[in-house]
Amino acid sequence: MLVEYPRAVAGGADLGTRLREPRVLAVVGVGAVLALLVGLQIVASVSGFDGPLASLARDFVGTPKSMSVPWAGLILALVGISTRRRVLALAAAIGIDAVWVALRLIDGKPFTVGNGPTIVLAALAVVAAVRWRGRERADALKAVALGALLVLATKVGDVWLHLTSAMRPTVFDEYALLADHALGDPSWVVGRVLDVLGPEVYAVLHWVYIELPVAAIAVAVWQLRKVVTTGQWPSHYLVRTFLVLGLVGPLFYVLFPIVGPMFAFGADGHGFQVGNFWPAAMPPLGSNPAALTFDEFTPRNCMPSMHTAWALSLFIHTRRDVDGSRAPVWMRWGGAFWLAATVTATLGFGYHYGVDLVAGAVLCLTVESALRAPERGWGGFRIGLVGFGAAVFAGLLLSYRYLAVPMSEYPVVAGAIVIGLLAGVAIAFHNTWFATAPAPAIERIATPAI
Known part of the structure; x- marks a missing residue:
């Protein structure tokens, strides 16, 4: 069974219909996720442990907490783009990870990976939203959203585990x-x-x-x-x-x-x-x-x-x-x-x-x-x-x-x-x-x- 999503409704549509438009839903969803992350970061900072935003920042420019989750998120995101772009994205992620691994080893820090896929995942979201159009953009953004949600879910989960011991x-x-x-x-x-x-x-x-x-x-x-x-x-x-x-x-x-x-x-x-x-x-x-x-x-x-x-x-x-x-x-x-x-x-x-x-x-x-x-x-x-x-x-x-x-x-x-x-x-x-x-x-x- 094929389900066709309707095109954007004309400006005279009622509020309920407009709120169901894909773009509006996307904006509301992103806003809700950001609000959740900011709120949990504040709670974590007050309580004295790492919050989701601090952990995410280390995935970009520090030492990632997990080696597998960032790569899992990127690989999931790749299902929404063409084979040529997958190869380019993977090559970029591997190259960035190699640079960060070398810098960490020179600095005497432990071996880990994860910076590359995190950076490339974010870059895919920006490029797809700004430069691509039509089904190409829709597929890419949906896949990127799934990959990002996987990564963010682990960050939120870490905070929740801390809170369980504090609350009980x-x-x-x-x-x-x-x-x-x-x-x-x-x-x-x-x-x-x-x-x-x-x-x-x-x-x-x-x-x-x-x-x-x-x-x-x-x-x-x-x-x-x-x-x-x-x-x-x-x-x-x-x-x-x-x-x-x-x-x-x-x-x-x-x-x-x-x-x-x-x-x-x-x-x-x-x-x-x-x-x-x-x-x-x-x-x-x-x-x-x-x-x-x-x-x-x-x-x-x-x-x-x-x-x-x-x-x-x-x-x-x-x-x-x-x-x-x-x-x-x-x-x-x-x-x-x-x-x-x-x-x-x-x-x-x-x-x-x-x-x-x-x-x-x-x-x-x-x-x-x-x-x-x-x-x-x-x-x-x-x-x-x-x-x-x-x-x-x-x-x-x-x-x-x-x-x-x-x-x-x-x-x-x-x-x-x-x-x-x-x-x-x-x-x-x-x-x-x-x-x-x-x-x-x-x-x-x-x-x-x-």
């Missing part, structure tokens, strides 16, 4: 631990297994865990590979789910603050831990869990597990191509590997409890159901599916907090209910979106009037 001085890890008995305490089990497997397996899992954005960009580039040649954008693709999950999921960090087994019950608790138990032994908790006072800098970023949510969304998007056809074998196996490795890492490194992963999976399926196949509209099928997922998600979090003791006392029954609810959401999701092959769904960006 106590954590609910004791509740999560008791609730996790219903799932067999998987973090302790997988942690012991990784200790046996040795450093090689740990290194692979660690790389998979921290480079999730790289895998996501690989899938997104594949999904958007035909944008320039066809002038058509898929109605839904992985980046949309990633960004919405990143917007919605972390809000629950302050509602259910958890730091994770390796901090609350392990050696990395900086003196605030219950004891050094993880992963060798289970903590001797009774039936009186309580909020645990914790430090002022460890993020409360476990519930829900966003790594699980993002990895599951990547897995879902590697099942089929955007036109509804079966995805290539390498993509399907890659998505399955990344999900399995991410789940193993989140548990085996002591970053999450099993109940965090269940909540993250339900959140992913719910958000994906809200975004998937927008051309099908918001009929009863979508409202019911999203409502069911939201109800299960809320029920899980409430149960973890207020029914943790009964869950630990009756683990078989509680575990069956938790897994059954997750399976119910997954089956409903599959029956709605994957039981039959959907018709191809793409949207065409009409050439705006200049």
Whole structure:
């Protein structure tokens, strides 16, 4: 199904119509993002930690915080421009990065990259907006916006993690631990297994865990590979789910603050831990869990597990191509590997409890159901599916907090209910979106009037 965007409306159009014009929406969106960044920078400066604008400035002219995220953002932006321009942009980014690496090494600073893609990404935005016209500009600016949002989302996320520890001085890890008995305490089990497997397996899992954005960009580039040649954008693709999950999921960090087994019950608790138990032994908790006072800098970023949510969304998007056809074998196996490795890492490194992963999976399926196949509209099928997922998600979090003791006392029954609810959401999701092959769904960006 092709969706044609209307051309600019004549000057006599009403305010509502004018506000829906692409240019107006773009200006409003940019203004909102800038306001958010400035506001968070002020909060960060007052609180004594780096803000998004300071971090972004270092990506341009200092030492970037991440080596992979700036490059991921640029590569995503390249889907909207021609092959010749891609080559030029990549060459410029590599050259700039090489100069900055040399300057840092001469100055005795650590090796890192990221300045080049950041500068070229910003340059692409300016050149496309000022010099290009028509569909060429529309495609380029949309792709650049996606790349920039990916980079900015990580900056905003870093600030939010700082704020979670400031807003929630106590954590609910004791509740999560008791609730996790219903799932067999998987973090302790997988942690012991990784200790046996040795450093090689740990290194692979660690790389998979921290480079999730790289895998996501690989899938997104594949999904958007035909944008320039066809002038058509898929109605839904992985980046949309990633960004919405990143917007919605972390809000629950302050509602259910958890730091994770390796901090609350392990050696990395900086003196605030219950004891050094993880992963060798289970903590001797009774039936009186309580909020645990914790430090002022460890993020409360476990519930829900966003790594699980993002990895599951990547897995879902590697099942089929955007036109509804079966995805290539390498993509399907890659998505399955990344999900399995991410789940193993989140548990085996002591970053999450099993109940965090269940909540993250339900959140992913719910958000994906809200975004998937927008051309099908918001009929009863979508409202019911999203409502069911939201109800299960809320029920899980409430149960973890207020029914943790009964869950630990009756683990078989509680575990069956938790897994059954997750399976119910997954089956409903599959029956709605994957039981039959959907018709191809793409949207065409009409050439705006200049």
